[in-house]
Amino acid sequence: MPNPFLYLGVDVGGTFTKTALIDPAGRVLSKEVISSRGFSRKSVLAARLNGAVELLCQRAGRRRKDLVAAGVGVPGPVDFGRGLVLSLTNIRGWTRFALARFLSKRLGMPVFVENDANCMALAENRRGAARGFAHALCVTLGTGVGGGLILGGKIYRGPFFLGGEVGHIPVCDTGPACSCGGKGCLERFVGNAALAARARRIFKKRISLEEVSARARQGERRARRFWQETGRLTGRALAGVVNTCNPEVIVVGGGVAQAGPVLLKALARAVRRHAMRPIKRHIKVRRAILGNDAGMIGAALLAKEQAEA
Amino acid sequence: MPNPFLYLGVDVGGTFTKTALIDPAGRVLSKEVISSRGFSRKSVLAARLNGAVELLCQRAGRRRKDLVAAGVGVPGPVDFGRGLVLSLTNIRGWTRFALARFLSKRLGMPVFVENDANCMALAENRRGAARGFAHALCVTLGTGVGGGLILGGKIYRGPFFLGGEVGHIPVCDTGPACSCGGKGCLERFVGNAALAARARRIFKKRISLEEVSARARQGERRARRFWQETGRLTGRALAGVVNTCNPEVIVVGGGVAQAGPVLLKALARAVRRHAMRPIKRHIKVRRAILGNDAGMIGAALLAKEQAEA
Numbered sequence: 001m002p003n004p005f006l007y008l009g010v011d012v013g014g015t016f017t018k019t020a021l022i023d024p025a026g027r028v029l030s031k032e033v034i035s036s037r038g039f040s041r042k043s044v045l046a047a048r049l050n051g052a053v054e055l056l057c058q059r060a061g062r063r064r065k066d067l068v069a070a071g072v073g074v075p076g077p078v079d080f081g082r083g084l085v086l087s088l089t090n091i092r093g094w095t096r097f098a099l100a101r102f103l104s105k106r107l108g109m110p111v112f113v114e115n116d117a118n119c120m121a122l123a124e125n126r127r128g129a130a131r132g133f134a135h136a137l138c139v140t141l142g143t144g145v146g147g148g149l150i151l152g153g154k155i156y157r158g159p160f161f162l163g164g165e166v167g168h169i170p171v172c173d174t175g176p177a178c179s180c181g182g183k184g185c186l187e188r189f190v191g192n193a194a195l196a197a198r199a200r201r202i203f204k205k206r207i208s209l210e211e212v213s214a215r216a217r218q219g220e221r222r223a224r225r226f227w228q229e230t231g232r233l234t235g236r237a238l239a240g241v242v243n244t245c246n247p248e249v250i251v252v253g254g255g256v257a258q259a260g261p262v263l264l265k266a267l268a269r270a271v272r273r274h275a276m277r278p279i280k281r282h283i284k285v286r287r288a289i290l291g292n293d294a295g296m297i298g299a300a301l302l303a304k305e306q307a308e309a
Numbered sequence: 310m311p312n313p314f315l316y317l318g319v320d321v322g323g324t325f326t327k328t329a330l331i332d333p334a335g336r337v338l339s340k341e342v343i344s345s346r347g348f349s350r351k352s353v354l355a356a357r358l359n360g361a362v363e364l365l366c367q368r369a370g371r372r373r374k375d376l377v378a379a380g381v382g383v384p385g386p387v388d389f390g391r392g393l394v395l396s397l398t399n400i401r402g403w404t405r406f407a408l409a410r411f412l413s414k415r416l417g418m419p420v421f422v423e424n425d426a427n428c429m430a431l432a433e434n435r436r437g438a439a440r441g442f443a444h445a446l447c448v449t450l451g452t453g454v455g456g457g458l459i460l461g462g463k464i465y466r467g468p469f470f471l472g473g474e475v476g477h478i479p480v481c482d483t484g485p486a487c488s489c490g491g492k493g494c495l496e497r498f499v500g501n502a503a504l505a506a507r508a509r510r511i512f513k514k515r516i517s518l519e520e521v522s523a524r525a526r527q528g529e530r531r532a533r534r535f536w537q538e539t540g541r542l543t544g545r546a547l548a549g550v551v552n553t554c555n556p557e558v559i560v561v562g563g564g565v566a567q568a569g570p571v572l573l574k575a576l577a578r579a580v581r582r583h584a585m586r587p588i589k590r591h592i593k594v595r596r597a598i599l600g601n602d603a604g605m606i607g608a609a610l611l612a613k614e615q616a617e618a
Contacts, residue, residue, distance in 0.1 A: 002390065009450065021315050030473060081513075086587070091455070108449075135467065135468050147553070149553065151460070151465070153583055156460070156554075158554060158555030159443065159557055160553055160555045160585075160587050160588050161555075161587075162400070162552060162555050162585050162587065162588060163553065163555055164552065164553055165552045165553060165585060166552075166553060166583050168552040169548075169549035169552060169553065170545050170549060170552075170583040172549050173541060173542070173545055173579075180585045180586060181584070181585055181586030181589055182552065182582070182583045182584060182585055182589075183547070183582050183583055185583075200445070209596065232482060235481070236479050236482055236493075237549070239478075239479050239491070240478035240479060240546070240549045240550070241322050241549070242551050243471060243474045243475075243477040243478060243489075243491070244458065244472065244473055244474060244475060244553075244554065245465075245469030245471075245472065245553065245554065246468055246469045246471050246472055248468055266358050270482075273492050274475060274479040274491045274493065274494075275489070275490070275491060276469075276489045276490050276491055277489060277490030278386070278395070278469050278470075278471065279471060280468050280490055280491075295364075295457065296600070306564055
């Protein structure tokens with residue numbers, strides 16, 4: 001007999017939104033990607049999500065009433081307790097949007113909303129590369145540089161709901177202004193846009209990050225150095241978190257992490273170089289294992305843990 | 310009638326150890342500074358502390374049996390749960406020393422041992438400049454650069470007992486090796502030794518930090534710039550903690566903080582420059598108000614909270 005309790009996991013992106021039916025062990029039973037276009041209109045959001053739920057149930061051969069709760073990850077800060085999206089640059093009209101209340105009415109189940117990097121961190125902590133550690137830092141390297149911090153087995157949200165925002169650790173004094181309001185943020189150096197610009201300078205032509213990765217794998221020196229420097233700068237910034245928050249493991253995910261071992265090794269080396277002695281020996285740096293599904297799995301597991309609490 | 314419950318607060322230093330009788334409100338009833346010389350011999354430590362307790366009680370006109378518990382702050386990492394000093398560079402023979410158990414037998418009361426910067430943070434949080442905030446970062450600028458992090462109203466110790474070690478946030482890639490095992494640590498740039506060396510370079514002669522402070526107060530440009538740069542670098546490093554741990558207040562204490570407003574203002578400006586928008590507007594940067602007593606007050610308040618728990 002299949003487990004009667006299921007959870008809906010949703011990972012809202014600026015362009016696409018991933019949805020899945022997830023069992024209590026974090027396994028994906030069925031999934032569906034829907035367009036985020038038109039999500040500024042709340043009725044579009046509700047209708048499209050309801051449609052996805054129907055489809056997901058159908059595909060998995062399950063009934064809608066098996067769904068206990070839903071978790072929704074969004075790419076911006078969230079007041080978790082109130083289910084409030086505080087701001088979102090990608091979707092207009094979602095600033096201070098009480099998404100949890102809105103969706104729980106429209107979907108007919110409890111809905112929990114969380115920052116997407118926090119969802120990813122929870123997923124990797126409960127079912128992925130950070131499993132078994134009560135203190136973990138999960139980082140996503142992509143268009144943005146996101147982070148989620150697990151302290152004492154729980155997502156650390158912080159009083160401003162900006163816990164674990166490692167992409168906004170300043171790495172230089174004078175550095176470029178960042179959309180977050182800060183200056184010299186790590187993201188302005190190792191986010192996709194910055195990397196693409198740097199690749200162009202180094203290779204003196206337009207070149208995709210995928211190609212830089214491919215060349216690095218083939219052993220091209222400039223390409224390897226490109227990823228090594230990216231890893232070194234990222235690792236140094238993360239070492240600051242290591243010496244203040246003492247995570248036992250750092251999990252690295254996101255598109256840029258596809259660059260592979262050359263990046264991850266340089267990152268790990270920098271973390272260890274700058275970490276305090278007792279941590280240096282113990283800290284683990286691992287690649288994320290849940291990939292693109294981490295966000296929706298984490299959202300669903302969060303919903304499960306909240307529903308059970 | 311005086312409050313019958315009293316606590317012993319002890320702040321162990323490499324040269325001197327401060328002791329005080331402290332009431333439940335964190336007020337110092339009597340205090341005594343003893344030499345730390347010979348503390349490598351445990352019998353010396355026990356005898357001298359017992360002597361101090363007698364004296365403290367006498368001076369305050371109280372009886373030894375009014376003492377409920379003792380808190381001891383030490384300048385190194387501590388396994389709080391086990392009352393174990395993990396390492397201490399200043400006093401030989403204290404590495405992995407079960408100080409809490411040793412002293413509770415010798416003093417005849419429960420003893421709690423904690424890192425001194427954590428004690429300072431607790432004191433400022435409960436009775437000082439960080440009062441009323443559940444999330445606070447306290448920094449001491451002196452020979453070392455120490456830090457204590459209060460998250461959710463509690464000292465954040467971390468699994469390696471190195472929580473809040475802001476002095477070991479790396480601020481550059483190649484920077485000098487640090488005794489902590491890291492490289493390019495903030496302490497290697499704004500600790501007393503580094504500042505003294507920098508002052509010597511800038512002023513082209515041996516000059517005390519007190520004199521640089523005096524000159525800055527008189528408006529001397531080089532001296533002001535000296536402290537401004539110290540504040541800027543410190544503030545930038547702390548901004549990384551701000552964007553990951555989201556403290557609502559940063560409290561700055563320690564000898565170097567005596568440099569006064571020019572340092573503190575530059576530090577606060579740098580924190581705000583690099584902080585994310587929602588935090589920038591709200592974060593407070595304050596000077597510590599408990600001064601040199603913070604360590605022993607915090608140790609005593611910790612003992613009180615533990616004894617009551």
